[in-house]
Amino acid sequence: MHDRLYRPLSAVSAGSSVRLRDVCAGQKLEARLASLGFVPGATLDVCRNTCHGPLVVQVKGSRLMLGRGMADKMVVE
Amino acid sequence: MNKSQPQPRELLILLAGNPNSGKTSLYNWMAGARQHVGNYPGVTVEKKSAHFQHEGQRIELVxxxxxxxxxxxxxEEVIARDEILAGDASVVIQVIDxxxxxxxxxxxxxxxxxxxxLVYALNMSDEAEANGLTFDLDLLADLLGGPVVPTNGITGAGVQDLLNVALERAADPTPAHGRVPYGYDIENAVRAVAQGFEGDDAVSARRRAIALLDGIPDPHAPPHAVSSAKRAxxxxxxxxxxxxxxxxxxxxxxFALGVATEASRTPAHYVxxxxxxxxxxxxxxxxxxLPIFIGLMWIVFNLVFTLGDPPMRWIESSLFWLRTNIMTVWPDTVAPLFRSLLVDGVISGVGGVISFLPNILLxxxxxxxxxxxxxxxxxxxxMDRVMHKMGLHGKSFIPMLIGLGCTVPAIMATRTLENKRDRLTTILVTPFVSCGARLTIYALLIPAFFAPRWRGWVLWGIYLTGILTAVGVARLLRGTLFRGxxxxxxxxxxxxxxxTWRSVGIHMWDRAWMYLQKAGTIILAISILLWALGSFPKRTEFTRDYAAEIAATADPEIAEELANLEQAEALEYTAIGRIGKFLEPVIRPLGFDWRVGTALVGAFAAKEVFVAQLGIVFSLGAADESSDSLRETLQREYTPLQGLAMMLFCLLSAPCMATIVVTRRETNSWGWALGMLFGMTFIAWACTFLVYQAGLFILTGSI
Structure with a gap:
């Protein structure tokens, strides 16, 4: 068993499934993301992540397109 | 509001739900073609409502x-919340995917x-069950505190049931029971804040307390509730x-996960x-x-042209038939002014616009x-990567795509952009994307000047030019006015x-109706106005005595030539002729004469008027009455290069009045609206000038 590894969502390769720890954005944005399902503890399935451009992430049953800047601000394990 | 007399009262039912939950298709099933689209006062969120009867009960569905x-x-969230809290609704239906x-x-x-x-429509439950999901509807109803009705937005199954259940539920005004447990600490805080709302009942006090803790401002909240919420x-x-x-x-x-796992079963292998x-x-x-997308767009434009062409020709030939028949039945000695108004003003103007209905529909x-x-x-x-190059992101592309239909809803669609700079940039460049009204102009001009096998390409090229200009201008704006x-x-x-054909059909019917209404009102009025401007003042003195010269000549070709010259002279004397002449020095370098100039002025009211005005000006100017179609006339009068210049100018120039007004409303500033008007006209002039002069140089070798 290895240690828990924290990293930004943008560094997770496509096909993996991670758990959201924290979002480091402003309060307004965090609340909006939360209502879209990005709540701490939520499982995120990364469907697509190429080195640039937006990511496609499956969260709470929906596929969401997420800007790279946003994905940088999400800490996952 | 009088509860002792419930009988003739109209019940208000609200339809709530997530985007993409199938809410709108269920609404279409319930409302059918009886729907009405308007705006919520003060904001530009579309309000869709319908009045109808179900089981003898009058219903307003929103x-x-x-x-x-x-x-x-x-x-959107403000509207949804306010409508639900306004207290007028007898029942709220939530559509659940x-x-x-x-x-x-x-x-x-x-x-x-x-x-x-509350009543719940469990939408697409049959599709979900076919995929192996199972639902315990009774348990779900129990946990959610309201009846659950399985529905299908594609087939319309369950819609009648849903209305029956909603009416039953509306008869009993007690609110849905069921509450979200927020955990010990938060619940304590909610209770403490709720105590501050002394005049409210328990449900409303709890709701307002939670709203305060959610950071939603409540101007009527008692100060001690606000301060206790802040502390909590x-x-x-x-x-x-x-x-x-x-x-x-x-x-x-x-809570959602809890209810979902309790009341539904997902098979282990379910993907x-x-x-x-x-x-x-x-x-x-x-x-x-990206190539697939571009290919799809290319197919769309080709279909718009090839499929739209036969019905367009039917409409045109019936209008031609109508026109010639009126002229035969109605001799020009009887009330010649009204005859001209009907034939040259109304039929040439409005008729010309109506004939493009098939293209618009497609x-x-x-x-x-x-x-x-x-x-x-x-x-x-x-498009995200492309849009990043112009300093925007992919979301800005959707208003532009909607702009292919009409710029007005496209500008409204920019509301989904949170950042003000992104939004302003998108608003200012969206009108460069060619809208449906401008399609009528291309549909008139392209077949007049280009061989059939090039038509699809030319059209595609024009649309592409619009989009590329939008990209260029956006880059410019992001680099100068809207940095960041x-x-x-x-x-x-x-x-x-x-x-479903049903929802696409309803959508299309809405648009067709709006287009016809526009043709019957605004465009009719402007056509009559332009006809009047093109008929008065009447010229009584000419430079030559045409009547005598025509009588003197034996050659019918010279006679026709003389008659046309006489008409042209008469037209130049009218108000529209003077306006056109006034503009001519400015537009001459673009390859336009004064007649095109008048059409461009008309196009500011609505782009379709460009077509209407060309119809009027050439039909007023035609000496013999049963002459060529407008297209043949244009072909004779102008070169393909001039045709291209007209299309380019119409594509890029000042958007229509409605666009300016909606820009003013959305940006809350006349500055941006007028800036758009003048900026676009300048860009259009400059681009058309370059293209026309360069084309002229290549074709003739001289300027």
Whole structure:
């Protein structure tokens, strides 16, 4: 068993499934993301992540397109 | 509001739900063609409502904007929340996408706090069951505190049931029971804040307390409730380590997950929407995604032309038939002014615009198809990289795509952009994307000047030019007026669905009706005005005595030539002729004469008027009355290069009045609206000048 590894969502390769720890954005944005399902503890399935451009992430049953800047601000394990 | 007399009262039913939950297709099943689209006062959110009868009961059904939550964070959320809380609704129906229970129940968690009677439409439950999901409807109804009706937005199954259940539920005004447990600490805080709302009942006090803790301003809240909420927020945020509204959302998702796992069973091997994933691997392909999109657009424009052509010719030939018959039956000695008004003003003007209805319908059909199938959101993804080059992100591309239909709703669609700079840039460049009204201009001019096999390409090229100009101008704006990073963005990629003919049909019918209404009102009025301007003042003295010269000549060709010269001289003398002449020095370098100039002035009212005015000006100017069609006349009068210049200028120049007005409303500033007007006209002039002069140089070798 290895240690828990924290990293930004943008560094997770496509096909993996991670758990959201924290979002480091402003309060307004965090609340909006939360209502879209990005709540701490939520499982995120990364469907697509190429080195640039937006990511496609499956969260709470929906596929969401997420800007790279946003994905940088999400800490996952 | 008098409860002792419930009989003839119209019941208000609100339809709430997430975006892409199938809410609108259920609404279409219930409302049919009886719907009315308007705007909520003060904001530009579309209000869709319908009045109809069910089982003898009059009903007003309102389709609320699709939202993920009721936190009042966007205009849509504010509307949805306010409409639900206004207290006029007898029942609120939430449309829940059965294939996506957990996410949809997050909204339910908030609806439960609103203190209204709730009914749930478990939409697409049959599709979900076919995929192996099972639901315990009784348990679900129990946990959600309201009846659950399985429905299908594609086939319309369950819709009658849903209305029956909604009416039953409306007879009993007690609110839905069921509450979200927020956990010990938060519940304590909610109770403490709720105590501050002394005049309210328990349900409303709890709702207002939670709203305060969610950070939603409540101007009527008692000061001690506000201060106790502020204290609780600070305490709970310290303890929870994250903003309180995030903690509340977590609790609601917790509730949603709980209900979903209790009341539904997912088979172990269940992979959600693998069809959508398969299609995404094609449409979002790293290399092929963009070419597929461009190819699809190319097919759309070709279809608009090839399929639209035969019905357009039928309409044109019946108008021609009508015109010639009126002229034969109505001799020009009887009330010649009214005869001219009818034939030259109304039929040439309005008729010319109506003949493009088939093209417009096909374009709207294609847009409705792209929207309803879920492909539109993929386009935002595909275009993200391109849009980044112009300092925007993929989401800005959707208003531009809607702009293919009409610029006005496109500018309204920019509301989904959170960042003000992104939004202003998108508003200012969207009018460069060629709209449906401008299509009428190309539909008139392209067949007049280009061989059939080039027509699709020319049209495609014009649209591409519009989009490229939008890109260029956006870059310029982002580099100068609107510097700064674009906002981070999130957007749902809805599952791919085959659009139903019904919803596409309703969409198309709406548009057709709007187009015909516009032709029957604004364009009719402007046609009559332009006809009058083109008929008065009448010229009585000519430079030559045409009548005598025509009588003297034996050659019929010279006689016709003379008659045309006489008409042209008469037309130049009229008000429109003077306006055109006044403009001519400015537009002459673009290859336009004064007649095109008058059409351009008319086009500011509505782009279709360009076509109407050319019809009027050439039919007034024609000496013999049963002469060529407008296209043949244009072909004779202008070169293909001039035709191209006209299209280019119409594409890029000042948007129509409606666009200016909606820009003023959306930006809340005349400055931006007028800046758009003059900026675009300048760009159009400069580009057309370059293209026309360069073309002239290449073709003739001299300027």
């Amino acid at each position: 389709d609320l904007p699709g939202v993920y939550s009721l936190l009042a964070a966007s205009p 059965a294939t996506n229970l957990e996410r949809n129940l997050h909204l339910t968690a908030q609806l439960l706090e609103m203190g209204v009677p 927020m600070e305490r709970l945020e310290r303890r929870g380590g994250r903003p309180l509204d995030v903690q509340l959302a977590e609790a609601r998702y917790g 959600r929407r693998d069809r959508t994933m398969r299609l995404d691997s094609i449409f979002l392909h790293r290399i092929w995604g 374009l709207f059909l294609a847009i409705a198809f792209l929207e309803d199938s879920g492909y539109m959101a993929r386009v935002a993804f595909l 990073d674009s906002a981070p963005f999130v957007m749902e990629l809805p599952p791919f669905r085959w659009p």
